[in-house]
Amino acid sequence: MYVARVNGTDLEGKWSYYDGRGWSVDQSSAVSVFNKVAAGFSVASFDSEYILFTSNVTVPYGIFNGQIIGYISHNPVDNFSHGTTIYTAPQISKYQSCSVWTYGPHVQFSYRSEIVLSYDVNTLNLSCQHNPSIYRPRFINIYLNISKSSNNLL
Numbered sequence: 001m002y003v004a005r006v007n008g009t010d011l012e013g014k015w016s017y018y019d020g021r022g023w024s025v026d027q028s029s030a031v032s033v034f035n036k037v038a039a040g041f042s043v044a045s046f047d048s049e050y051i052l053f054t055s056n057v058t059v060p061y062g063i064f065n066g067q068i069i070g071y072i073s074h075n076p077v078d079n080f081s082h083g084t085t086i087y088t089a090p091q092i093s094k095y096q097s098c099s100v101w102t103y104g105p106h107v108q109f110s111y112r113s114e115i116v117l118s119y120d121v122n123t124l125n126l127s128c129q130h131n132p133s134i135y136r137p138r139f140i141n142i143y144l145n146i147s148k149s150s151n152n153l154l
Helices: none
Strands: 004-006 015-018 042-046 049-055 067-073 084-088 098-111 114-123 138-143
Touching: 042 098, 049 098, 067 098, 084 138
Parallel strands: none
Antiparallel strands: 004 015, 042 049, 049 067, 067 084, 098 114, 114 138
16 A cells, blocks of 8 residues: 645645655655555544555455455554454355455544445356346444554454
8 A cells, every 4th residue: 555645635736655754756756555455445534543444355365255354543654553354244145256345434424433434345256247236335334442552443
């Protein structure tokens, strides 16, 4: 995972990239700050912390087990905590060769220790691809107990 930022709200403005020591305008100097992410991961600022949502890439074929893993950090370029399984998508047992991906935290609809998270499901099983209900987004409420002293999601 690489971290970049823009000054202000103009996404067409000048970007800077985290290079391991600070911020640089040279994109090629960017360094990866975390490698336990799957395609479609998301990071959200919530309750003065950064929470990363991804599939379980620490086990073989982890994207197919339906686990949504949460990591927490004090800032987006610092070490993220040990991952915690925060939800297991029930669609994994319903559809064959299913994966969960593209996590979307919706902090604008979140309140206190509750965060709204959306996720999508896809399948590699050709016999299931005629079923459009597989591909719709799902929304869940995740109740977080953020331990600021241990930097973990409980």
